[in-house]
Amino acid sequence: MPDxxxxxxxxxxxxxxxxxxxKKSINSLDSGQVLRIIATDPGxxxxxxxFCKQTGNELLDTAQNSGEYFFNxxxx
Amino acid sequence: MVKRLKxxxxxxxxxxxxxxLFSDRGYHGVSVDEIARxxxxxxxxxxxxxxxxxxxxxxxxxxxxxxxxxYVEAVVNSDGSFADVxxxxxxxxxESVSRDPDYLRMELQSALEGSxxxxxxxxxRWRPFIDFIEYSLKELVAGKTIEPVNExxxxxxxxxxxREALYAKCIYHSARYRNMxxxxxxxxxxxxxFRAVGYTESEKCKESxxxx
Numbered sequence: 652m653p654d655x656x657x658x659x660x661x662x663x664x665x666x667x668x669x670x671x672x673x674k675k676s677i678n679s680l681d682s683g684q685v686l687r688i689i690a691t692d693p694g695x696x697x698x699x700x701x702f703c704k705q706t707g708n709e710l711l712d713t714a715q716n717s718g719e720y721f722f723n724x725x726x727x
Numbered sequence: 728m729v730k731r732l733k734x735x736x737x738x739x740x741x742x743x744x745x746x747x748l749f750s751d752r753g754y755h756g757v758s759v760d761e762i763a764r765x766x767x768x769x770x771x772x773x774x775x776x777x778x779x780x781x782x783x784x785x786x787x788x789x790x791x792x793x794x795x796x797x798y799v800e801a802v803v804n805s806d807g808s809f810a811d812v813x814x815x816x817x818x819x820x821x822e823s824v825s826r827d828p829d830y831l832r833m834e835l836q837s838a839l840e841g842s843x844x845x846x847x848x849x850x851x852r853w854r855p856f857i858d859f860i861e862y863s864l865k866e867l868v869a870g871k872t873i874e875p876v877n878e879x880x881x882x883x884x885x886x887x888x889x890r891e892a893l894y895a896k897c898i899y900h901s902a903r904y905r906n907m908x909x910x911x912x913x914x915x916x917x918x919x920x921f922r923a924v925g926y927t928e929s930e931k932c933k934e935s936x937x938x939x
Contacts, residue, residue: 665858667798667816701799717913 655687655723658681660693662719669695670702672722677708680726685711689720695720738776741766746787750829753836754845765912788848791830798855809863812926814917816855819915821893830899835898856889857882864924873925881924888916 659676661669669690676686685699688699696713703710707727714721744765748757759780763770777783784858801815824830834852864878894900896909904912921928 664862665854667802667812668859668862670799670802671807673807674802698797698799701797702803705800705803717886719776 653684654685656684657686659686659688660703661688661695664690665692666694666698670698673699674706677706677724682726684726686724686726688723688724690720691718693720695722699724728913734776735771741773741776741783742787742790745783746790746829746833749784749787750832750836753840754780755840756836759783784845787833788845791827791833808928809867809926811898813859813863816859816915817889817913817917818910820856821889821909824893825897825909831897835894853886856886860885867926876924881920884923885920888920889913892916935938 657676657680659669659672659705661672661687668690669692673686673688676688681684688695692698692701696715699710699713702708705726709725709727711725713723729929735793741762745757745762748762748765757780759773762783763773766773773783777786798819801819802812802915805811805815834849837849861878864873864876864881867873868875868878880918881883892909892912896912
């Protein structure tokens with residue numbers, strides 16, 4: 652996974668909390684910077700795809716490892 | 728000539744009829760024979776699509792789960808405050824549930840007779856509210872935006888009042904509330920909830936940008 656500028660630990664949180672925290676974290680970044688999110692809610696995969704589509708931020712990649720989901724989002 | 732249904736159409740028809748029957752009488756109150764009779768087919772046709780009544784019931788629940796409300800748009804279009812997000816996700820939830828009141832009936836039936844897995848399924852549908860309220864209230868207390876409050880019971884109170892509003896309007900069609908629409912009731916209840924936990928909506932400007 653590429654480098655990131657800010658990491659958000661959303662483990663143990665369920666929708667809508669990871670999305671809400673991601674929205675707030677992204678607001679603190681400059682355009683082009685990358686937010687990395689770690690989540691445990693399986694629904695977060697679909698949610699972050701929808702989030703990026705609706706906000707114009709770019710979902711660079713997603714990964715999954717033993718119940719944890721990783722997302723890298725570049726601010727648009 | 729009787730039109731033959733495609734397998735997918737047949738399956739969808741079985742699910743629709745089964746949902747109505749399960750919501751009326753619960754899992755144990757309905758037999759496979761009865762579902763088949765209602766559909767005008769033999770039980771063998773039904774078993775071709777679903778190996779057991781349990782599998783059929785699970786599939787009815789899965790169909791509801793697939794329609795799981797998405798709160799992403801609500802969050803994206805919110806100002807990020809506790810008040811705005813809670814109002815928006817509440818609106819989405821009541822619109823979704825009131826469009827399909829059979830779901831509410833199945834939830835009621837499952838409270839009395841359902842398996843742990845079924846109960847878990849319905850609990851999960853409420854989790855976005857419970858988790859969001861508990862977590863947000865903790866943050867608001869920590870940031871001294873509101874006075875200490877039992878956030879677990881506050882979330883339970885919220886769930887209880889919203890559920891009762893849904894029952895009153897979508898199941899009982901209660902005469903007492905006939906002059907109010909569900910959306911209006913929900914808005915008022917959310918306002919009452921904010922007052923009860925000591926949160927004034929103007930407080931949102933005091934919420935830390937990184938809270939919640």
